[in-house]
Amino acid sequence: MFRLSSNPRDLRFPPVELASPEGLLAVGGDLRPERLLEAYRHGIFPWYNDDQPILWWSPDPRAVLFPDKLHVSRSLERTIRHGIFTATFDTCFREVMRQCAGPRLQYPEGGTWITPAMIEAYVRLHELGYAHSIETWQERRLVGGLYGIALGGAFFGESMFSRVTDASKVALVLLIRRLRAWGFRIFDCQQSSPHVMRFGAEEIPRRDFLNHLAAALALPDRHRPWQFDRA
Numbered sequence: 001m002f003r004l005s006s007n008p009r010d011l012r013f014p015p016v017e018l019a020s021p022e023g024l025l026a027v028g029g030d031l032r033p034e035r036l037l038e039a040y041r042h043g044i045f046p047w048y049n050d051d052q053p054i055l056w057w058s059p060d061p062r063a064v065l066f067p068d069k070l071h072v073s074r075s076l077e078r079t080i081r082h083g084i085f086t087a088t089f090d091t092c093f094r095e096v097m098r099q100c101a102g103p104r105l106q107y108p109e110g111g112t113w114i115t116p117a118m119i120e121a122y123v124r125l126h127e128l129g130y131a132h133s134i135e136t137w138q139e140r141r142l143v144g145g146l147y148g149i150a151l152g153g154a155f156f157g158e159s160m161f162s163r164v165t166d167a168s169k170v171a172l173v174l175l176i177r178r179l180r181a182w183g184f185r186i187f188d189c190q191q192s193s194p195h196v197m198r199f200g201a202e203e204i205p206r207r208d209f210l211n212h213l214a215a216a217l218a219l220p221d222r223h224r225p226w227q228f229d230r231a
Contacts, residue, residue, distance in 0.1 A: 004029035004056070011038045016058040016206060023059030030054070031121035033128055040149050040156055041217060043210050045190060050115045060206035063189035063196060067180035071200035072173055079166050080173060085136040085143070087174050089226035093126040094119065096133040096145040100159035114159060122158070125149065129223030134175045136167045144168040146175065153185040153219035172199065178228065185216035 002014045004026050011034055019025040025044060029035055031054065039045060039056060048055040072080075079085075101114035125131035130151065136144040144167025146160035155175075162168035176187055176199075189196045192203050204212075 002026040008032070011035050013039060013042055013044055013056065016043055016060075016210070019058050019060070023057045024055060025058050026056040027053050029056070031117060033121070033125055033130070036121060036125060036149075037130065037151070040151055041213075043206065043213055045156065045158075046118070047113055048115075049113055057190075058206065059191055061192075061203040062206050062209040063192040063201050063203050064209060064212070065176065065187040065189055065196060065199060065201040067176050067184055067187060069200045069202075070173065070176050070180070071198070073198075076166060076169055076173065080170055085138055085167060085170050087171060087228070088135045088137065089178075089228065090126070090132055091135055092142065093131065093133040093147060094123050095142065096135060096147050096161070097122060097159075099142070099145065099161040099163075100147065102161070122147070122149075129221070129225075132226050134171045136171045138164055138167070145171050148188075150184075150222060152217040152221060153183060154188060154213055154216035155179055155184055155186070156188040157190070174228075178226075181229075182222065183219065185219070186212050188213075 001020065001024055002018070005012070013026060016025060031046065044056050044058045046054055047057050097114060097119045101119065122131050131147060131149050133147040134145055135142055143164040144162040146157060146168060148158045149156040160168040160172065179187060189201050192201065
């Protein structure tokens, strides 16, 4: 495992091929926008608990959902079609992160890896136009959503939350459909889970992921705040 330079001008990461079998590549550094963006452009992301130093990961294989391979169940399609939820982009990014960090059924002690420092760092990326959220609402109440980083034609999904059945699933489907319409190439799930695999995600070798990422990064960024097309 490599220790990143404490020099704020040195944003270099070691080659991802040097990561441990679990995907751990480096430790240290900081969460400044420049370093975070450099990490994502090389297929690296931070993931650590509040009592740990910053840990940087690049797992192999990588879980990826290609937008044109999205799978939606009939029941979820009915939920979307019936308009049970309304959806918005980028209306309450910080609150989406706070909800993702809070207690959930699968993590009753809370998502401690979304630390206060992480929230502030990603809110800064949101202000710069790189981080985005999608929210689902029911009776004007925020009930689900997710957030992530967008670079070129790649979206790096970070976390999601749901307070009502299917709320986060609807957010995911609507986001990926919008990404597909905008010409995005990949939705990075980072690591596989039964949840994302049900939507058509697949595990691919890291080297293949990096090739797809390079092609996606050649596309222009969408820095402006996101919104659904009026049509």
